[in-house]
Amino acid sequence: MEEPEVFELYEVHYSDLLLLCSTISSSSSLEEAERLKLISRGVMEALGPEGPGLLSITGVPEASTLQRHLLPLARRLALLNPDDRKRILKEHNLGSDVPLKDPDRSVSAFAMQLGYAQGLESVLSKPSQTVDSVSNSEQDHLEVEKIKEIQDKQFRNLSDAFRKLGFFMMDLGLRIAQICDRAIGGQELEQSLLESCAAKGRLIHYHSTLDNIILKEAGRSKTTAKRQANGARDDKNFVRYRQGLSEGPNLDINGNGVGSNGFHSNLWQQWHYDYGIFTVLTAPVFLAPTFPQATEPKDLFSVTSDEEYPSPSGHTYLQIFNPNKNNVCMVKASSESFIIQVGESADIISKGKLRSTLHSVSRPSQFGGLSRETFVVFLQPAWNKTFSISDYPTKHRLSCDKCLRVSNGETNLAEQDRSKLTEEIQKIIPPLSSRLKDGITFAEFSRETTRRYYGGSGLQSNR
Structure with missing residues (x-):
């Protein structure tokens, strides 16, 4: 099996x-000016058509x-019962653009509009505060009002942390836009933002398989006083999680096949381009649940906490398609860094002069107990921004459509695998x-991009 290239x-x-x-x-030295010039060149090479x-x-x-x-709060929100989650999201002015009622969903996302006019300083000047974690096993013994009080405490700084980190990231995007504008000429990118x-x-x-088991069990037990598992199959799944086992070398924890090209057929997020700037x-942060020693398979809700877990393969599981090599690369980035795409x-x-990135998010094989947490800010132009393509290179526009080149003629096995993969991506x-x-x-x-990807009217969520 060919290992994916790590970039x-x-x-x-x-x-x-x-x-x-x-x-x-x-007063800057020539040496310092040259060093910064090289960094600026590196930025453009990384974000340009050859990068x-x-x-x-x-x-x-x-x-x-x-x-x-902030990031661990994503899993806690995703696994709350719907009524509590709805209340907390409303209190913190958060919405969602995914169907949170679907227990089979692979992703839970919580969204908020971040306005430039709100001003960075008013948010960034607030002192950071910590969130006290409370175990599920403790909550099981508390009355409803006490549970609500603990949940409120757990998420008390959710909106502040969301905005604060969001504005930091917006500032990073604006600064990268300034550097690109300086290299390209003009100020259109920054001004558009x-x-x-x-x-x-x-x-x-990004849900682990255990998360989906928990959501399904919660749905089954909604009208009962006690949470119960659903027979031997759930017991088996739970034991596999406790022991970290899989059913075979070519199966991930969900039982999905791993292709011979080393890329999983099971993705957390399907291939796509982002259409903003x-x-x-x-x-990302990866989380693994921990359980009390005495936990039985019938009690799927005794997760005591989420422990941060290193990436199983040392990369982010964000994967990009490289049209220059006609292959897929796994993206590696330093922990606690920010990625500009x-x-x-x-x-x-x-x-x-900048190249949009075709990407997806893959699941780690044989580590189905891990969830993936991340925070994303989408920077886009104004809705009434008009695109002129009269000076957009026709050759480049056509190459974007044909970037998924399919090999012809005699090829080796690895090239055939890549060709099959690119054919599948091209359909999407x-x-x-x-x-x-x-x-x-x-x-x-x-609107047209969203409609082409997902069908329907192509309208986005307002939140």
């Missing part, structure tokens, strides 16, 4: 990012504290030429 992102330290966005004074369309930013102040605080007035933040929990992501709008606005991705017309607004482009 380590180009890193920019936050202190250098600040220097790149400032006016270099005449992966991604880079990472390290050393952001307070980032590690905020990420450790500012004119949008808002970005969307999304706290995302930049997507800013935290490096190019969207299709940046590709269009920059006239092809709507061609850019079918969605992009001269004079189209971003609202029309986003």
Whole structure:
């Protein structure tokens, strides 16, 4: 089985990012000016047509504290009973754009609009606070009102942490836009972001298989006083989680096959392009549930806490398609770093000088007990932003449609595997030429893109 290639992102330290966005004074040494020039070139190479369309930013102040605080809340929100979750989301002005009532969902996402006009300083000046964790086993012995009080305490800083981390990430995106504008010429990327007035933040929990078992059991026991498991099959699943076992070398914990090319047929998130300007992501955190020693298979709800777990393969499980090599790469980034990813709008606005990133999120094989937590901010232009493609290179536009090249003629086994993979991806991705017309607004482009991917009206959630 061919192992997937791991791609380590180009890193920019936050202190250098600040220097790149400032006016270099005449007192700066030639050596320092040359160093910054090389970093700027590295940024454009990473985000340009010959690069992966991604880079990472390290050393952001307070980032590690905020990420450790916020990201574990994604799983806790996802596994709350619907009534409590609805109440907490309302209190913190959060919504969702996924069907949270579906126990088979692979992702739970909690979203909020983040307005530039709110001002960064008013949010970033608030002191960081911690959240006290409370175990499920303790909650089982408390009265309903006490449980509610504990839940309120657990999530008391949810919206503040959401906004604070979100505004940090919006600032990173704006600074990267400034650097790209300086290299390209003009200020269209930065101005397009500012004119949008808002970005969307999304706290995302990628479910482990155990999470889905818990959700199903919660649904079955909704009308009963006690939570019960559903016979031997659930016992078996639970024991497999406790012991960390799988059914065979070529099966993941869900029983899904792993292809000979090393890429799982089971994805947390399907292949797609983001259609905004930049997507800013935290490096993910992986969580593994812990149980009391005396836990029996019949008690699936005795998870005492979530422990952070290192990535099983040392990468993020974000995977990108590399059109230059016609293969898939797993993205590796430093823990507690931020990933900047190019969207299709940046590709269009920059006239092809930035490259949008075709990507998906894979599940780790044989580690179905792990969940994945991340926080994402989508930076996009104003809805009335008009795209002109008269000066967008036709060759580049067509190459975007044909980036999934399928090999012909005699090929070896690895090339045949890649060809099969690219054929499958090509069926999913709507061609850019079918969605992009001269004079189209971003609202029309986003609606048509969403419709082509998912069907329906193409309208997005307002929250």
